[in-house]
Amino acid sequence: MRVPAPLHRTLHRTRRRLVPLALLAVVTAACAADTADTAADAGTAGTVTVYTGRHYGAEAVFDAFTAETGIEVRFTTGSDPELRERLLAEGENSPADVFMTADAANIALAADAGLLAPLDSPVLVEAIPAELRAGDGTWFSLSRRLRVIAYSPERVAEPPTTYAALGDPEWADRLCLRPGSKTYTQSLVAALIRTEGRAAAEDIVAGWVANDPIYINSDTDMLRAIAAGDCDVAIVNTYYLARLLENEDPEFPAALAWPEQDGAGAHVNVSAAAVTAAAPNPEGAQQLLEWLATAGQERFSAANLEYPAAAGAAQASVLDGFGTFVADDASVRELGDFNADAVDLFAEVGYE
DSSP states (O other): OOOOOGGGGGOOOOOOOOSSHHHHHHHHHHHHHHHHHHHTTTTTTTTTEEEEEEOHHHHHHHHHHHHHHEEEEEEEEEOOHHHHHHHEEEEEEOOEEEESSSHHHHHHHHHHHTTEEEEHHHHHHHHGGGGGGGGTTEEEEEEEEEEEEEEETTOOOSOOSSGGGSGGGGGGEEEEEEESHHHHHHHHHHHHHHHHHHHHHHHHHHHHHOOOOOOOOHHHHHHHHHHHHHEEEEEHHHHHHHHHHHHHTTTOEEEEEOOTTTTTEEEEEEEEEEEEEEEEOOHHHHHHHHHHHHHHHHHHHTTTTOSSSSTOOOGGGGGGGGGOOEGGGGGGGTTTTHHHHHHHHHHHHHHH
């Protein structure tokens, strides 16, 4: 499909795996100087160094932790794959105490690579439900990111109620999707493979491709495309619409539909964190994670208008307007296991 002019800048058609090995040399060279500077301070009493792919509101949250505990937090931001490759490159000399991601697959793959240290923390075990933390204690979810169906309430009377329904012919030339190179897309399809099986997941994604979707790099831009009439339905994370409603326009012309409510539930991804295997300050790192899961939990999740991971924590008020839902928490632990299958599936069906 030819992309409308305003969307040309967001189109992305490059396929790649979640962790391209070629990044290793690039990331190592680009970060060498920064690592040297940070390493000089790492391990200092009362300082925790965080590598974080989840950066929205991070500084304010870390400042609150410092104010309450006296422990300083220094952080480096980047994409999840880039920071994971950086940890691999630095090895035992890494200054990072905490690895924080915006995606469950990336933190699970970091655990598989031996980059994370298992924690014996009754505080974290009590706060975070079992399905939202690694069974071996290597990582813990801190907020939930629901990926659902967005639609135009002005042009769509009955929105799709399953991910598969987006492949129905009625949505031909009306569908916006994020490219297959994006971790959110990969993890959604990984969950479909887990819950539906490989053959069924392939049929679902092939249906999307048959509807000639517009591929857009940004969930916010997909919502704006709905508002502009460039597409009528899309798959987005809930917090992108929450931001627009909260910060720009409380009447923004898009709505959300919760898919799979009669089945596995809406797809859940998470922002998660772990203490690194080479942490110079593992005690301070564990204290930070425990604070984020308890006293700082509502502040952390609300910073990006995400749903809390800790049981009983209150959510940001703007989310109340999205209603209640059934969520596929059961797939969170296994998103990393099915990531490679998801990437292969994209190539097989021609998903861009």
